[in-house]
Amino acid sequence: MESAADTIKRIFGDSQRSLGAEMSETTSRYERLRNANFPQPASTRFIAVANQKGGVGKTSTTVNIAAALAQAGSHVLVIDMDPQGNASTAFGIRHSSGDSSVYDVLEGRLDIAEVKQRCEAFDGLEVVPSSIDLSGAELEVASMEERTYLLKHALERFLARSDEHFDYVFVDCPPSLGLLVINAMCAVNEMLIPIQAEYYALEGLGQLINTIGLVQEHYNPDLLVSTMLVTMFDRRTLLSREVFEEVKKHYPNIVLETTIPRTVKISEAPSFGQTVIGYDPRGIGAVAYVEAALEIARRSPSVLAAIESKQGEH
Ligand SMILES: Nc1ncnc2c1ncn2[C@@H]1O[C@H](COP(=O)(O)OP(=O)(O)OP(=O)(O)O)[C@@H](O)[C@H]1O
Ligand SMILES: [Mg+2]
Numbered sequence: 001m002e003s004a005a006d007t008i009k010r011i012f013g014d015s016q017r018s019l020g021a022e023m024s025e026t027t028s029r030y031e032r033l034r035n036a037n038f039p040q041p042a043s044t045r046f047i048a049v050a051n052q053k054g055g056v057g058k059t060s061t062t063v064n065i066a067a068a069l070a071q072a073g074s075h076v077l078v079i080d081m082d083p084q085g086n087a088s089t090a091f092g093i094r095h096s097s098g099d100s101s102v103y104d105v106l107e108g109r110l111d112i113a114e115v116k117q118r119c120e121a122f123d124g125l126e127v128v129p130s131s132i133d134l135s136g137a138e139l140e141v142a143s144m145e146e147r148t149y150l151l152k153h154a155l156e157r158f159l160a161r162s163d164e165h166f167d168y169v170f171v172d173c174p175p176s177l178g179l180l181v182i183n184a185m186c187a188v189n190e191m192l193i194p195i196q197a198e199y200y201a202l203e204g205l206g207q208l209i210n211t212i213g214l215v216q217e218h219y220n221p222d223l224l225v226s227t228m229l230v231t232m233f234d235r236r237t238l239l240s241r242e243v244f245e246e247v248k249k250h251y252p253n254i255v256l257e258t259t260i261p262r263t264v265k266i267s268e269a270p271s272f273g274q275t276v277i278g279y280d281p282r283g284i285g286a287v288a289y290v291e292a293a294l295e296i297a298r299r300s301p302s303v304l305a306a307i308e309s310k311q312g313e314h
Helices: 004-012 019-034 058-071 086-090 102-106 132-141 147-161 179-187 205-218 238-250 264-272 284-298 300-312
Strands: 045-049 076-080 125-128 168-172 190-196 224-231
Touching (some): 019 284, 058 076, 058 086, 058 168, 058 190, 058 284, 076 086, 086 264, 102 132, 102 147, 132 179, 147 179, 224 238, 264 284, 284 300
Parallel strands (some): 045 190, 076 125, 076 168
16 A cells, blocks of 8 residues: 555655655655664653753753653653743643642652642653742742752652653743753753754853853862753754754754754644644644654664763763
8 A cells, every 4th residue: 555655745746845855755755664673761860851041942942842742651740840840731720829839849749749740642741740839939048958859858758759660751831040950950961952943042151051050160070061952953954053053063062963943833732721732733833853863762762871981980
């Protein structure tokens, strides 16, 4: 039988620039991914998704990569550390003011086990929701001695008591370099930095890398920038390709080969309480995020080895 990709190719022709060619390419990529084997990491990967720049795709990246990995059989925990609660929204999880959330976890009132919720759309995906109340947390915990380790200690306590094994723990960070983000950086050993393909993309990156350096020096020597992902990529523009090349030149082993295209489905999905993986699984946005997730999964052995060797240094 003719494959869907061949049908589209037959109808639309093979022109590189045509919409038909693009659809046909997306369909072939989708079919290839369905048969792909996602290796599970040998131990839990703890990954904070951060960039102090607003609107670069942190939350879209967190929720869609997490959903893609869960769909491929991984057990995934997502911690929403942003008072905006966008990740909680995308997973269709209630997060009104007063609901139990990561705010209660940070302030020691509740355990992660008591606030986490299952995401209906994906087996194996659990979420610690945020709440707008979290916006007061930075000030409230500022004078606490252990203020940078509140999330780390809560996570360690939860994992020590739980008989569940997680393959991945993601933390979605707010657009700042404040105490919530420092808590995320102290609770993980990997940073995933989404970089929007635009003119000013690399401008704030130096500041972020500096902050990560300070956190490494003072709080968490194991922290590693393991992954960068170029988002909102428009392959018709020279600028997008230049941003990708520039990032690749500076961080050759860190940036993923996959780029996330700018597509309206990615921005529509949250308004339906969904990830794009659930909302439009065969579309170019979902396909790109599943490819990025596969790259992340395949890099587990080398990333875990790098973390282990960092741990061995002290
Ligand atoms: N690849 C994409 N194509 C089109 N729109 C996108 C894409 N990625 C993200 N968006 C949209 O851009 C906006 C910002 O994305 P997102 O919320 O993921 O960024 P963020 O870095 O988490 O933002 P914030 O700094 O506010 O937390 C959202 O409206 C989102 O739906
Ligand atoms: Mg966000």
